[in-house]
Amino acid sequence: MKRIIVALIIAAGPAWPAAGIDPDWPCIQRKQPHLSLGQVWTGPAPDDRIAELARDPRIEALAARLEQRRLPLEDAEAEIADFAAQADDAELTALMVAVFGKIEPDRTALIDGIARYGRSQVDMARRIEERRAAMADLETATDPDFDAIDAAEEALDWDQRIFTERQQSLTYVCETPVILEQRAFALGRAIASHLGD
Secondary structure, three states: OHHHHHHHHHHHOOOOOOOOOOOOOOOOOOOOOOOOHHHHOOOOOOOHHHHHHOOOHHHHHHHHHHHOOOOOHHHHHHHHHHHHOOOOHHHHHHHHHHHHHHHHHHHHHHHHHHHHHHHHHHHHHHHHHHHHHHHHHHHHOOOOOHHHHHHHHHHHHHHHHHHHHHHHHHHHHHHHHHHHHHHHHHHHHHHHOOOOO
């Protein structure tokens, strides 16, 4: 039965778990539950003063705007340049801390959701196999109940369609944390480019 479940998952889409990392992880990309600021920021290490500055309403509001993926990166870079014209290195570092503080929890929640998504796909593959076995039993009965067979076939078709649609959307779902990582890195690079101005 395990071979059939694995075959269903492989046949339905191109993504499967990164080797040996997490059995619930359905993406090709390696699962990295959390990012650290150092992965996306080359500027000074933040201290308590920077953490306090990051809570400044002006910095928090800009960070909330920069974090939004619908804001094109070019526009984000222009807003960073406007902010940098009046900011010192501490405020720029605080801006990055604030941006990271908004992106990282969103990314972590996405990672958790993708793992749940992967588990539900495995459960659905198992249910599809069970429905197939039950339908085969109904069809081989000495006195087949054709109404029950039709109902079982309809349920099986429905589950297979949902499974396939979800598997097809998996590529987009798996790319979303990567997009957030790339945005955090690009924003960090844009902010860091104004240090020492």
